[in-house]
Amino acid sequence: MSNPLADMDKPDVIFCIGTNMTEAHPVAATRLKQAQAKGAILIVADPRHIPLARRADLHLQLQVGTDVALLGAMAHVIAERGLMDEAFIAERTEGWDDLREHLKSFTPQWAEEITGVPAALIERAAVLFAQADRGAIYYTLGITEHISGVDNVQSLSNLALMTGNLGREGTGINPMRGQNNIQGAGDCGALPSSYPGFQPVSDPAMQAKFEEAWGTKVDLEPGMTKVRALEHAGEKIYAMLICGENTLVSDPDKSHCERALERLDHLVVIDIFKTETAELADVILPASAWAETDGVFTNTERRPQRVRAAVSAQGQARPDWWILAEISKRLGSDRFEYNSAAEVFNEFCSLSPLYAGLDWDRIDGGGYQWPVPAADHPGTPMLHVDEFPRGKGLFKTPSYRDPAEVVSEEFPVWLTTGRRLEHYHTRTMSGRSTGTEYLVPEETLEVHPADVQAWGLKHGGMARMSSPRGSVLVRVASDDTSPPGTVFCSFSFSDVPVNILTGSGYDPITDTAELKVCPVRVEPAPDN
């Protein structure tokens, strides 16, 4: 997030797109509700009539995968009506003339054809956002899990830049990170292109820096993304270590993923449960869990916070850092001599300029947001106050393209996948907790009541849902949250492995899967 969570009750116009925040980030959503109570206007763009949309002043119910058209049309309206922040554009940005030219064809009428959102509604949303004193954008995977994920983010960036909604309280471009430490995993360099602290592996100076720290010269060439690594399993990739991820259930195109893992000569899984992925391993190493492990999580607002062991680990389970050190020692390395999580964290801080001013003791109270470049630095709750990392903010000119697969006679229905409040990812945790499991014991397919009737389904009955990659059986829930022609389900239940169906395409830059769009066919199936 460019702005802190504490800012969320300060905007006067809130624009949420592709974020089912009351279900996926409920505590952050409470701040938005409080902003609304104080009079803020809430604009929600989402294909489904999600709880946040039910609270919204404007709901832009766009067709799945058409975000670039919607956002481009909003920018078009702002440009045509001269509602931009001219001073901000002049001082803080570059590329405006190119964008302005590019936006000419993005008329609201054109966008209505593609998105299904009435042109008048697009115009109203654009004007409201442009006229906000403090306009803030919040988004989640509904923006990024598309083949156009990067284009979607750049379109949002254009909106914020052209209206001067960055670097001030109650504004910003604010992605809500979905996992407790997904920000931290990137911060720590678990990426094919960067060392800890997002320092590029392709930079020879960084190569030298880490060679000095670790005694190994690491390739200048970036590694593969996970998606490519699975694709090349059994050709270029022959061994994998998977730590705390149920790849088989969470990743797109399950059958492909299963074949990939089976093609490996050697698979080691570190986890707390014997997940579907662990079942395929040659070696499973039991990890100590949350509540048993000392460590650090960095949240969506870039705040490192300490987690603490309150009970001993179950059985012989050990912390991940210990397990990796022991394997490394057996591979002949003497660079993993740690006695505590604190030592690992402090080494990471010493090598990462974003964390250079922090250490284990300093983050005890969670009082810092990175970057914290020096020990006397107070931290950076808000990014981009005076300048952007590259200096001036750059307008990009993304164009609309259809999702990787579009509906056809054979697969006439849009499936979009996501989360539910009660469960988390593949349910390894929430499925083993009495309350959450009591409320939502099985997966259902959300189908609009009109479609339930038209397709010969019944509420509570079974349906077979198929895509070009496979099919699953799922119980039908008649529900008007999804519009006619679009169905929704989560990937949380392994007995409804919806990721058998997904995997139609990937963003060409990030390799993020288009999990939000998958044309399917839905037919009645015998009750079981």
Added chain:
Amino acid sequence: MSLDLTLDGQVVPFQEGETLYEVAHRHGDKIPTLCYDKRLKPLGACRLCVVEVEGANGPLASCTTPAREGMVVRTVTEDLEQHRKTLVDLVLSENPKGAEITPLRGLASQELAQLSVRYGSDGTRFAGATSGHPRLDDPNPMILRDYEHCISCYRCVRVCAEQEGDYAISITGRGFGTRISAEFDVDLQDSDCTFCGQCVQTCPTGALGDQLALQYTDLPEPINATRSICPYCGVGCSVDLLTKGETLVGVQPAMDGPANEGALCIKGQFAWEWVQHPDRLKEPLVRKDGELVPASWEEALDRAAAGFAQTAARHGRQSIYAVASGRAPHESAYSVQKFIRVNFGSNQIDNCSRA
């Protein structure tokens, strides 16, 4: 211009808009309250926070009285303490067992019990009819609705409306018949309740209780609290892990958590039993003759390392790949990437953020 008032004989500064309770609280005064939660709009219902203000006709509720320049305020006098004791006696007359509530019920559940000690009340002075309408039949396994202890402070209703914005519960009836109810008196799961547990944690008597934690009432060890962070989404809510010995028995929100300021959701509040679930992996497993069988750490680590060494020898160091977790802490992700970069000199590493 600085604003001052006189508080129990001391001249103290305050800021425009502060209430007398806030000024006194900031200066260390322990004015008793029952209906007060600093996150909520003051209600002034319990009357325990009354103070004397010179020139006022009678005692004033400090939580609803704005501080004004030059006020002379007394927070502890014999009259006030007598008044407070009478109120506590009245409240306790409805809660004869109020002092026996276990802290496992909720974060604020001891407030009434503490007042009963402070004022030497045992609930017998005004003993008689009670007004509670328990809903112990509500089948949800998370929130106990033991309204026998309800004192109509409305903190649950207010936190649900003002803090959560959910408006799932409300007040029905009047006077002695007042009770807390979901719309149309349905069970919580059929209402707008999202089971965030905020009502449980703000209840000052334990009338609302954490049923999951209450399963551990009989464990003999004392309750310990350990500050940590919720393991679910990226908001990073601060929590206190409640333990008895080596058993995790509950989670409570941390009011001073920078990301959540006391708020939690159903997962952070109620989905923690997996930690000590029988399905947890407790020993290393290695595949022998196609089957995963238990092994010692030595054997499993040797086998893991040998497999990587053999693969690297056969297919080159870039044929080894690792996926780090977005769920595990920094020390895990840092170690996974270092494992690849130091042992194999490649960048064949990613995390689970692309799916």
